[in-house]
Amino acid sequence: MGTVTVLLFASLAERAGTRRLEVPVSGGERVRDVRDRVVARYPQLAPAVPTLMYALDEVYAREDAPVAAGSTLALIPPVSGG
Known part of the structure; x- marks a missing residue:
């Protein structure tokens, strides 16, 4: 057993209050x-799934x-802007 570093971007980081998790x-x-484990810890992220x-x-x-x-997994929400 080991860990994966999960990076949260944009609105996900704001909702979770962190940009990085193990x-x-x-x-x-x-x-x-891994995503489901993160959402279980931060249920406020579920609508973005x-x-x-x-x-990866x-x-x-x-x-x-x-x-x-040992991998790094980034969860990336849709980005909009002008």
Whole structure:
């Protein structure tokens, strides 16, 4: 067992009150498993889940991508602006 560093951006960081978390992982976990663990800790993030994008070790990833201990997972909400 190890940990994954989870980075929260924009509105997610504001809602959670932090930009960085350490989340425990074990073998065979996927991006969605880590995301769900973060949402369980910060339920105020749940409304953003359907629109999130993910980056695993600085490469965009799908929610079914495998996650290894020591990785960095970024949760990225949609960005708008002008």
